[in-house]
Each structure stands twice: as structure tokens, then as C-alpha cells.
Amino acid sequence: MFVFRKFFDRSKNAAEPGKPGTAGTDSPSKPTPPIASTGAVLPLRTWLPTKLLSQVEDGFKLLDDISAAVRDHVVMPHGAAEMIALFILHTHAHAAAQFSPLLAIISPDSACGKTTLLRALAVLTPSALPVANLTAAGLYRTISSRKYTLLIDEGDTIPIGQNELRGILNSGHCSDSAQVLRADGIFNVWCPKAIALIGVLPTTLRDRSLLITLKRKRPDETVTALDRAALARLHRLGERAAAWTVHHRERLAAANPAMPPELTNRTADNWAALLAIADVAGGRWPQLARLVAGRSAAEAQADISAGVMLLGDVRKVFVVIRTDRIPTTDLLEALKSMEDRPWCEWRGRQAITASQLAHLLKPYGISPKTMRFVNFTAKGYLLADFEDAFLRYL
Numbered sequence: 001m002f003v004f005r006k007f008f009d010r011s012k013n014a015a016e017p018g019k020p021g022t023a024g025t026d027s028p029s030k031p032t033p034p035i036a037s038t039g040a041v042l043p044l045r046t047w048l049p050t051k052l053l054s055q056v057e058d059g060f061k062l063l064d065d066i067s068a069a070v071r072d073h074v075v076m077p078h079g080a081a082e083m084i085a086l087f088i089l090h091t092h093a094h095a096a097a098q099f100s101p102l103l104a105i106i107s108p109d110s111a112c113g114k115t116t117l118l119r120a121l122a123v124l125t126p127s128a129l130p131v132a133n134l135t136a137a138g139l140y141r142t143i144s145s146r147k148y149t150l151l152i153d154e155g156d157t158i159p160i161g162q163n164e165l166r167g168i169l170n171s172g173h174c175s176d177s178a179q180v181l182r183a184d185g186i187f188n189v190w191c192p193k194a195i196a197l198i199g200v201l202p203t204t205l206r207d208r209s210l211l212i213t214l215k216r217k218r219p220d221e222t223v224t225a226l227d228r229a230a231l232a233r234l235h236r237l238g239e240r241a242a243a244w245t246v247h248h249r250e251r252l253a254a255a256n257p258a259m260p261p262e263l264t265n266r267t268a269d270n271w272a273a274l275l276a277i278a279d280v281a282g283g284r285w286p287q288l289a290r291l292v293a294g295r296s297a298a299e300a301q302a303d304i305s306a307g308v309m310l311l312g313d314v315r316k317v318f319v320v321i322r323t324d325r326i327p328t329t330d331l332l333e334a335l336k337s338m339e340d341r342p343w344c345e346w347r348g349r350q351a352i353t354a355s356q357l358a359h360l361l362k363p364y365g366i367s368p369k370t371m372r373f374v375n376f377t378a379k380g381y382l383l384a385d386f387e388d389a390f391l392r393y394l
Contacts, residue, residue, distance in 0.1 A: 052240065052242075055243070057244055059248070059282060059283075060284065060285050062237075062241060063086065063089070064283075066084075067084065069120075070120055073113075073117075073225075073226045074120070074223060075223060076113070076117075079292040082292050083212065083296065084121075086274040086277055086278060087101075089245060090274055091125040092244075093248070093249055096249050096250075096252040097175070097273035098174065098175055098176070099272055100174075100190070101269075102173070102194065102209040103210050104209040105195065105197075106199065106200065106212070107198055107213065108215070112216045112217075113223075114197075117214070118130060119231070120234055122151055124234050124235075124237060125151075125192065125238065131153070139169075140168055140180040143189050144180075144189065147191045148191055149193075149194075150191055150192070153196050155195040155196055156198045160205065170205065210270060211299070211300055248280050251280050252273075255280065256276075257276045258275075259275070262294045274289060306342075307364065309341070310357075310361065311389055311390065312394055313343070314386060317334045317335070323383075325381065325382050325383065326381055326383075327378045328368050328378070328381065331357070331380070331381060332353075365385075367385075368381055369381075
């Protein structure tokens with residue numbers, strides 16, 4: 001693991017699309033040395049043995065083997081290993097995709113297996129670049145020089161909530177918009193990415209992510225150490241993944257996978273490339289991938305933004321009071337009485353205030369008004385002002 005902050009590779013040795021040294025080209029090329037050594041197994045080489053390229057492997061067997069291998073080293077929730085296996089094949093077939101979700105590996109605390117999982121990904125994915133810190137300039141200049149698989153550890157120590165860095169990561173979700181404009185040029189930031197962190201992602205990044213939540217291993221749970229021998233075995237799986245995508249890249253580029261009804265809008269974009277891979281792989285994977293995607297979408301919906309959570313809670317209040325308006329003070333009291341919600345300890349362990357409520361609702365075009373109630377006049381909210389937001393976001 002190392003830190004990068006500067007532009008490494010705009011010299012004559014920089015790889016260009018379609019030329020030797022570029023990962024993900026249609027034909028094998030000479031190996032390109034890594035920009036830094038991890039001290040363990042070298043990153044997945046950018047050329048493949050002729051024997052591997054001459055064989056056409058069953059995709060479902062490859063996905064089974066990858067998911068089982070990953071599960072050996074990290075305790076993870078149901079369906080996570082299958083999601084990771086599909087994401088690994090996506091990194092190899094990245095050029096065939098229109099959308100590329102961020103793989104977000106999160107946990108509530110340390111020692112939950114995040115770094116171990118990133119170490120495994122580093123030898124399973126093409127041109128892996130593990131980093132422990134980065135800046136916005138380092139990000140777009142380095143990715144533009146060569147299409148790495150970016151693996152970000154310690155994401156909670158990086159200012160990903162800042163506008164510039166978050167905007168660059170957001171733009172890399174879609175191949176059509178993965179461009180950064182600076183005075184010295186246009187930089188392409190289209191590459192597969194994964195991030196590991198404690199806590200939560202900013203909302204806009206979370207919307208573009210496949211979420212995996214890890215927990216600390218229990219005393220009765222066992223995993224296999226990710227030693228050099230294990231890394232070498234994973235490396236061979238990565239080579240098999242690269243060979244499989246060489247044979248199937250055209251089918252993946254032309255794919256238009258059927259979406260389960262629960263996958264809509266950006267969630268459908270996040271899963272499009274992975275479902276295409278599952279369909280081409282065959283076996284149990286087309287159905288399995290859709291089951292995992294549906295479960296993941298349901299969990300992501302439960303982890304909603306504060307604004308959408310507030311809209312849902314306000315709607316519940318209006319259902320209970322059965323009237324078309326409510327004083328701001330009454331709405332605040334109703335929100336603070338919800339024990340499973342954060343409104344009673346919103347900021348600094350203090351209850352949400354009238355100004356904070358108005359600030360959260362303002363982006364949805366909702367604001368308090370002075371209005372008449374039965375026996376008094378006060379600031380409050382009209383149900384009619386919420387109806388459009390209820391239809392759009394709930």
C-alpha cells in the first residue's frame with residue numbers, strides 16, 4: 001500500500017489506449033512493470049499465457065471459484081462474495097461497460113476485513129493501484145495516464161466529502177461523462193474503483209456504489225490467512241478472469257440485460273454491467289445475480305439520505321394528524337418523538353431546530369409559511385407543498 005499525490009506517468013512510457021502496456025486491450029501485450037512494489041505478489045500482469053487464451057472457460061465455474069476464494073479470507077454478509085466476483089470480472093471487461101459502480105466496502109469499526117479484501121482485489125483485478133491517500137489532482141492525472149483499477153483504503157481519512165474530489169469520483173460512474181477539464185487539458189477518469197472506509201459515504205457517492213458492509217469476525221468464525229501462497233492462488237484466478245473477458249468482451253459490450261422490477265434509475269445503472277456478465281456466464285448466475293441485486297437494492301433503500309428520511313417521517317405525521325397543515329413547533333415535536341430516528345439528537349446531541357428543518361426541506365422546494373390555524377396564526381407547513389416531493393422521492 002502506498003500514497004500517491006503527483007502525476008506519475010505522463011512521460012514517453014505512459015500507456016495509451018490500444019497500445020502495448022495498456023490493461024484491457026483486445027490482444028495480449030508485453031508486461032508493464034508496476035509503478036511501486038507492494039512487497040507481496042506483483043500486480044496482475046497485462047499479458048496472458050497462450051494456454052489460457054486458447055481455452056474458453058465456463059463463466060459460471062469461474063465465478064463460483066472466485067466467490068469461494070474470496071469467502072475463504074473475509075467474513076462477509078450473504079451475497080457479498082457473489083457481488084465481488086461479478087465486480088472482479090467487470091474490472092477486466094471495463095471497456096465494454098457504459099456504467100461502472102464504485103465498490104464501497106464499509107464497516108462500523110476497524111478490524112473487519114476491509115484491508116484484507118482490498119489486498120485480495122489487488123491481485124484479482126487488472127493494473128491494480130492500491131492507495132492509502134489521494135488528492136483530486138493526483139486522482140485525475142494518474143487515472144488519465146493509464147486505466148488502473150483504483151483501490152482506495154482508509155477512505156474515512158480522505159476528504160471525499162469535499163466537492164472537487166467527490167465530483168471527480170461521481171463523474172467516473174458513466175463513460176460518457178468521465179471527463180475532468182483543467183487549464184492544461186482534458187483528463188479522462190473512467191476506470192474501475194473500490195473504496196474501503198469506516199462509516200458512511202456521501203449520498204451522491206453511495207447512489208453510485210455497490211455497498212458491502214463488513215463486520216468484525218466472531219470467535220467462532222474462521223478465515224484463511226491471506227499469505228503469499230494464497231495471493232498467488234488468487235493471482236491465477238485473476239488471470240483466468242482476464243482470459244474469460246477476452247473471449248466474451250464483444251457479447252458484454254452488446255448486452256442489454258433484463259432488469260428486475262426493484263432495480264430502477266441509478267440502481268439499474270449500477271447493476272447493468274454485472275448482470276450482463278452473469279447472463280453471459282450462465283449456469284445459476286443469471287438468477288443468482290438478480291437475487292443479490294434485489295437484496296442489495298432493498299438494503300440501500302433503507303440507508304437513505306437525511307432529506308428523504310425526513311420526507312418519509314413528515315408524511316407519517318400528516319397521516320396521523322389528518323389535516324392539511326401543521327405548525328412548525330408541532331412538527332418538530334412529532335419528529336423528536338420518533339425513537340428510531342435521529343431528530344432528537346440531530347446535531348451535537350441536540351434536537352433538530354426549526355431552521356435546521358427548513359434547511360433540509362429547502363432543496364425539495366418546501367418552506368414554512370405564516371398561516372392561520374383554528375385559534376392562532378403561526379409558522380407552519382402545508383401538506384400540498386409536500387405532495388410533489390412525496391411522489392418523486394418516496
